[in-house]
Amino acid sequence: MPVLDDGAEREFRAFVHGQTPALMRTAYLLIGDVHLAQDLLQSVLANTALHWKRAVDSPEAYVRKALYHQAVSAWRWRGRRPESLPGVLPEQAVERADDVERRLVVQAALAKLSPKQRAVLVLRYFDDLSEADAADALGCSIGTVKSQTRHALGRLRVLAPELADLLTPVEVES
């Protein structure tokens, strides 16, 4: 028996097709491993299909919220895995060597953050959510987002002291 009727399945497939690149990037940053990120996203999309009537009005927001939740909960064990670096840098990566090195240092440091610290950084600095929106997405208080962000950046400075000049304390939103 199908999960969705024909019309809803078309909508779901169109949504997934259109949003997969953006969602996959977020999932990858949250988990740090391509295969596990794909597993996470597929798992979240399965739940979205099951609750499509609830999600259909704003499916991207629904999926993103679920991604953040799962990334800091059931997937925490996989989050302990080390970062898997791509074997070949992307073609556009004609960067200076020190830029590449900085990126690898940050990537390794991100892998050592707790899942929640990592999620907070992704929400704030990749998805560009405000502290209030990040708190809503994670289901916690704005104060928790602020403290987690502060802790995460502090830990990054410890883990990557060579980047300390770039990892200055974050601006505090009023």
Add this chain to the structure above:
Amino acid sequence: MTEFLRATLEDLAADAPLPADLASGALALARIRRRRVWLASAAATVFAGGGIVAAATAIPVSGHGAAPVSRVPGIALPSRITINADAAPLVRSPIGRSSIVFETGGEQGVAVDPAGRAYRAVVAPEGREIYLGDASPVLSPDGLTVATSFGLPSMPGDDALTYPGEVRLQDMATGATTTVPIGGPRIFESLAWAPDGSALAGEVATRDPESGNYSGLGIGLFDVASGHFQLLADTSDAARSSAVAWSPDSRSIAYSTEVGVSVVDLTRGVVRALPTPQGASQDLPDAVAANGWSPDGRVLAIGVSTAEREAIIFVDPQTGAVQPGTGQLEISHSPIDSASLVLGWLNASTICVAPQQLPGAIRALPISGAAAFDLVAVEGTGFVPRMAVARDALRSGRVNRVSGSS
């Protein structure tokens, strides 16, 4: 700061490849999950799905000299499994001795009987989760017991939550379950059954309540009969460790961390480090698989990454030297994860793996480097992150022929 971090995150995100057709996989998974909800409200109900028809004919695996033994329901491998629950007769009642257990990509496992005819849902207790990956269900050597480790689901914003480690043993013949705490906010994962079925060994990790980070604590041993749990080896200096491989006489176990491969002599309590195989990466946290020790005790299969490729190599568990007469089995499994790759041994000269590009299937690879052959085929559109096979099912050398779905 924010601009630097933002730019770096965007750079990193650009590395994420575009997966193919996630929608179909997600819809297949959704069907399985809906079936699980239905299962929870309809205990002991047999699903009337599409037909997988098993003929009760056991055949020896060709070319390996294994004598056919008793017919179904004796232990053996089914020649085909379906990973799409809509096409399989899932039951929640006991199915008896099982040959394979696999994850569905959701919060449940599925055990399959030797005939490939009965599929049993392995579900978590109320309020618990079956974690994907390292805490996957594992089958005892005789296929009669499923062991799973559990923790409480976490809630975002609750840093104070602890995770009491537990092992649940589920009798596949009676359905009876026993849940045993291992003490404190620990997790006991990458479980491996002792060859005699008397104990489970695995990685023990603990959680820092301040940071929420997990760190390796050691290798743990759980005595099935008494419920006694003890730490065997300290791995707290390592970020993580691999699955644990038992020697066939149950007297030693092997494990690996990023530091290298070690062997614990359980009779003397001595931990011995093996030298890193020539050409292999020093980073070996995923090198050892739960069933990586050969039945004759002479070979330990470990997964390694060299500069050019990923491969399984076969070393002497006493010296760490590559065993003469064995090849390097080049595999397509990157990053290498032996625990999800190596399923066990068909006999002393043939190892069985789960091909990454064909999740749910089982392939036999002669360690001499001779041509591989398939033991279990897979059908359906589900998703199998990890599977485990009962040792006796592999060693029986028999495959029960299962016809395709009707």
